[in-house]
Amino acid sequence: MSNFNKKLFKRLKLNHAYGQLIALIFVPIMILACVGTALVLSETSAAAKSKQRFQAIAILSRYQYTAEQLTAVMEKSPLQHTKAENILQKIFNEKHLLSAAILDGNNVNHLSVGYQNQREWPKIPKTGTFFGPIHNKYNNIYGIKLNPINNAQNMWLVIELDNQPLEISHYRVMIVLITTALLTLLLLLLCLNFYSRRWIAPMYEIRMQLQRLNADTLDQHMVINSTGELRLLQRDIANVVKRLHFSFLELKEHTEQTEDDLRRTLDTLEVQNITYKQARDQAISSNQAKSVFLANISHELRTPLNSIDGFIHLMLRQDNLSNDQSLYLQTIRKSSAHLLALINDVLDFSKIDAGKLELETAPFDLEEAIFDVMDMLSPLAAQKHIEMAFYFADNVPKHVIGDALRFKQVLTNLISNAIKFTPDGEIIVRARMEHDDIGQCLLHFSVQDSGIGLSGTDRKKLFESFSQGDASVTRQFGGTGLGLAISKQLVHLMHGQIGFEDNQERAPTEKGSTFWFTAMLTTNENEEIIHPSFRDLNVVSFLAHPATANVLRHYLENYQVQHTEAQSILDLFSRLNSLEKNIENTWLIVDHSGDTEALLKEIRGRYQGHLAVYGYQMSLDPNMLNEYMARPLYQPLSRSSVIQLLSNKPIFEQEQHKDFKGQDLHILAVDDHLPNLIVLEALLGELNVKTTKAQSGQEALTIIQQAVEQGSKPFDLIFMDIQMPVMSGIDTTRAIRSLESTLDGMRMPIIALTAHALADEKQKLLKVGMDDYVTKPIQIEQIIQILTNWTSDKFIQHQTPVENTIYIEAFDTDILDWKQSLALAANKEDLAQDLLKMLVDSFPTELDEISQLIELEDFPQLEHVLHRLYGATRYVGTPKLQRVTGDFEQFISTLRKERRKADEAFIQDVMQRLDDLQLVIHEVETAAQQILVN
Template sequence: MNSSGLQNRIIFIALAPVLVFGLVFTAWYTYQDLSQQNQAFSGRTQTAVQRLADGLAMPLQEGDTELVQALLRRALGERDARSVRLFDPFGSEWLHSGPTMVGPAYPHAIQDTTRLTLYESGETYRYLIPIYPPSDLQLRMSTSPPSGWLEVEFDYANTQVAHYRTILINSLMLVLGMLAVAGLAVWLSREISQPVRNMIETVDAIREGNLDARVDLKASGELHDLEVGINSMAETLKEAYEDMQNSVEQATQDLRETLETIEIQNIELDMARREAQQANQVKTEFLANMSHEIRTPLNGIIGFARLLDKSNLTRKQEDYVATILSSSQGLLTIINDVLDFCKIEAGKLMLDNRSTNLRETIEDVLVMLAPASQAKNLEVVSLYYSDVPEQLITDPLRLKQVLTNLVNNAIKFTPEGSIVVRTMIEQAQGNKVMVRISVTDTGIGLSKAEQKALFHAFSQADSSTAREFGGTGLGLVISKRLVEQMGGDIGLESVKNEGSTFWFNVKAEIAPAIQQPPKRTDLQGHTMAVVEPREMSRLALRHQAENWGIHCLEQQDLDELLSHLQDPEAERVDLALIDVAGFADDEQLYRKILKIERELNCPTLVLASTHEDDISYKLLEQGAQHYLSKPVRTQQLYQTLVSMLNPYSGGTSPEDAPLMLGSVRNAIRVLAVDDNAANLKLIVTLLESMGVLVDGVPSGEDAITAIQQTRYDLVFMDIQMPGMDGIEATQRMRRLEPAHQRMPIIALTAHALAEERQSMLDSGMDDYLTKPVDEDQLQRTLFKWTGATLQQDGQSPEAAFAHEETPDTLDIEDLQRLPVVDLVSGLEKASGKLGLARDMFAMLMDTLENDQSQINALYQQGDYKALLEQVHRLHGATHYCGVPRIQQTARHTESLLKQGHYAVLEDALFLLNEEITEVVRWHEENDRDQAFDQAVKVYAYQVQQKSGKKVTTG
């Protein structure tokens, strides 16, 4: 930096504000002084003129000319008075004293002047004032004519001189102030610039080769630190230079020696290269360790939050758990984005291409994001063109990642309207295709400038986007890199306030014909009426149905459908599909649907969003037979339509029936290994909830000991553990296991690098699960490697497996001996607290009928997982309310659901419905407060008999 430039800047910074403020304040004060001087001059002269006019009133009336002249001459003695004239009553000049007056003539006759009037020229002030008789002096105006007019002229020169003097003094003060500030600024700038100049000179000397140059330590503060730093740098450079000189001399000497010395140097260079590679490997391991250390606690948080969500919680507790899950998933998404970005930048991201059902992959994304879209009442539709093969060779995880990002962005930035996901073939050559997937929304859109900001790391279209919608700004960048790695491209088309279309295409191979889904022909030749108010959803449903060979009749509303069905000449309709979105939730809707199904004998499938569960429950309560939640999966819709047309076949053959989690075959035993106590407890809890026999150990050494003592069907192995890690433990297990009895070992890892999977497989592991782990992953892994836990829906428990656990039994006679309501038992559970017992019983009764409706609805839908959660909650609620019959039947039903005995579930639910009805009837027929008062007395008596003391309940 040029020191003179620094000095000039300091002086400018010091003088600029002083000059600006000095000019402003000097101008203001000068203006005030000049104004005051003008006001003083005007007031003084007006007073003198008025006083002279009053003094001339009496002499004029008496005709005393000498006195008048004397007064006029004396008036010239007033300060700045120049000339005086007196006019007679006719406006003619009568007397004059002093020089001729300056200035133009009057613009009107003198007789028109009735009050004091000022006539100002550039040099003088002239005042003209009428002189009234003495009797009118108090009024200043009179109906009688004036006795004459007085004109007095004052010289303005002295006032102008005073103005100049004021301006000169203020200007001098400004200049003196500026000089003082300038002097101070120059002094300060020298104090700063001189040390800087010294440092510059020293640096220049060092640059020219004078390594002995040093800065004199004269400054203070930060400049002193800079001087010390320069001296230290010079010292370091000198030492480095000396070291370099020594090295050069040593190298010269070595070159003069033998070839052996050169070989030694080559070895040293090779060692340096290996150290650099090792340093790069350390960075890679750090990334993997960071992934593990962050995801490991997150795995415990998310896993136990999911388990807690399935327990018997209050509404507020459910909200808290939902918040924990949402926040954890958000944090996990951010971590995944950052780690994926790091992997992409490091070139470590590898694709896992496998046979993938593209249609199901897209549907998985839409189902996962359904709560967010339905919360905003958005229409989300998937249009899968008929020429697109369903089974392709691609990376499903990365494909989901890209599509999830695009659809999630569309949901976030679309306040109302629709989102359409279109899948089509862009190019085909042999068994290789270029698939194009586009996401079109009706959201806020993007301007041209905002579009340019996309696809850049850590950037969004608008800086307010992150505050309003959240996000790291990495999603589209990662999506772009992933798509490019999959051999495609990504782009967008958008119009501000009209919507956007984000698209991407990827290269893929068509899977072999044997892996393609079979052609569905069970619905060919049938006619289906479609009542769908939303255009894009109606198009998607019709398109899919026509692919199955169904002829579709589109109806505008239920009344039009009823008219068509009641018309004997109209085209025959085999079944109806009705989307209740947009219809009012009233009895008319239920009656019309039931009339279509029962009176007109037209099987009806009702579609509703997940947030319209109240409608679905009421429909099922009224007797509707078929209901699906949106978004509907293609396979699910097909099986439902087939089962509606042929209710006895279930839509599939026994061989193709969907598999559901039931009882564990042959008492599957699993070993879980994890050094993190929370994660170990989570995996053990999840497996036990499925009926798996599981042992948990915290280290690789304990795992080796465990497999030597017990034979396990499968091992879940954590990778990163102190002491013996998961890879070493796996290798030792493989050496210990008998020949031809390979035990599946599944890695549990939070590692984010692609090469981790290959190293795990090379070490002897069979598969891996990425944390956080959920129940669905565990179920699929158990079925894949053990063939356990899965039996066909509807298959009898006896025929499932020879060693299957027998279902829990319920003695009907013992159940009938129990009271319908036992409030004394409820008081015992509440420790004698009457208020608590009342509240618990009231809470149960408030939700009992609604719980009953939901249980029945979930059973008719076949959603056994949700049904288990609902029955579990009811079972937990009955423990503290004194309803022993419901408690026993709920426990029995829950046990059947956990063991997978779905074939005998209907009888258990029949008993549960009966007991719920009995409790509701008891509540309607009895006075609850009176019953509690009686129960308090009985409870107090029982406690008194046991303890011999008087008991008070509260």
């Protein structure tokens, strides 16, 4: 097929205008032509047949009488048959007549003439007087009934007419119709050709030129031979293309301009990036310089503070101090501690700002930690006559795992702020459970005060750095303004939030504010709180502070104590009059308010039983209490103090003083600040430890070298200052380690004495060869801990009660490392035992759950249980169990990530690991029995 025919074929499709035009014209015309032809042929055929019928009727009518006569003659004389036939021959004078016959009712031919006169005629109808046409192959037959003469039988005159005139008429009409159709088709083709040239061809050309348009041909003119509306359309399209061309030129120009601007912008950005990079490098350098400055200023400040604190400690241990001298020394010590707190605030803020502060994770007693903070700050509250109370909800876990130091820091800041901004009234600390999950809980802590409150302006900048609300507050109350900013960051590190509420918004009659924070802490879900029972005791109390009275009431309800509360002094005296004077199972608790001595005198006149006075330690006169045989119950009220009171135990159990004595223990102290050396030597002297001083790194290195050359015994431990002139502590440590490498088996523990309090300092010191880290100012407790940890083979503790020592038979420390357990429990034996007992008690439940989950093939939950058990092992010294549990958990985790099928081989592997776990657990249980029994 040629391209022209293909294009023509495509143009004839109905989705093209040309094809649609042909369809619109030809289809109706063809339908009309077919219908008209059918109608014309039908009508002309009917007219010809009608004309033939009328002709037949006319012929039969004319010859009916003749035929009747001939019938009568033939009946009378059959010999007249030939004559009758001749007479009937006259009927052929009629046109288109082929034959004629006279038939009776039985279709018997009596007389016939014409073509095939002996033929078999069609069956004549029994009824009617006329029939026809009856069609045969070529002709039509008509008949008329003859009237009988002389009762003769019925006879019919039948004629046969030729159909050729009908066919000729039909063909003539067909010829006329075909001629008319051909002429019409020719006319239509001429019209289509004209229409195609005028409409279709220009439209096709327009479409082709539009398809050829591109960015380069928009300016070319459309040359198309068109007229009428198409010419107008062509002109409009040309105008649109022209506008597009102008728009394209404008866009191209704008794009070029934009590219040029972008190129210039990129050049500017590149220059700015270089500038920003330089500024960033400069900022990093400045930040590093700031860190170095903080380290240096910390050292420079802590060094004299260390001397001040050390000498004050030594002076306070003297027995010949007057009251004024003791007061002066206490004032100096408080000022030194306050200055150290300010330094710590600045350093903590710097550590948080640098992102170098990391929280420790260790078990601690939550209730004891909160009470320690309140007890530490109670003297400040007592000076301002502020009542303090502490609510600890029953569902809050007592033992948790977290950073006790940072938790206390946040709480100390909030409580000290409450004391600072409360002229009088009360401060209530609350601890409650907000959300509990497996192994973790979100705890809510609040500090409510009745102080000066906060204005709307102060609230917006409350947690900003160096802010204390009103600018005059800093001068009025003191402080750096960093406390809340640091607390906010610490709370965020604890995965909690911090905020405050205005008490007046909760109740219009209240004043002050409530600061709160939340903290996510790890718990032991198997921990059970068991309250002691004192159901045989009876307590009568009169406490003026409602919050403290509520706390005492709650404690006594838990301890099943029969409790009676007096509403006033007169009510108290009335209840005392009804009591026996000497009753052993009754305690009377009264508040320290007003004239306490007069109150006690009045009470002792009515009551001689157990008596306790509630108040701040510094407000209670021990001599007065001894005179009236009363025990102190110190504010704030704690659970342990109430238990101690009801148990009638001594208030201050005689401490088992630790008389540390070094057996051939020799310490080298290195510090360029002589007062620090004197303090350190004095503290070590109290522990009966021999000390050698060195005021520089070179001197220390010389002393060690001389000791090595003389073959004398090396030092058992070295306290090393970090920042020293000429040769720093780090350089000295490197030199000592280098010297030790030339000697066989010699390695002296080196403890860093530094004020460098930044987060990465400890790791840096450990990397250069130091063994531990102590921040100035150093306390004697820290020295004892250091000497215990690093010279345990020579340093012994005398007069240790036998009943408080845990003796352990020799077993594999990979199974149970009791030293590690103590270290994880902050060297508290009771806490370490509790943690070990909790772990051992959880073994049966954990093993049953693990076995069930393996049987159910619930591996996601199995991974969770193993992770929980692994987490518990991290707080007890069970290295092997921790390792086996961690490997088991990792194995299940890998299975889930790889989506392996739990086939038979895999199940066998899991069961083998379960057997290993059970074996290790049995070993831990066996080893733990020695400790838990003791």
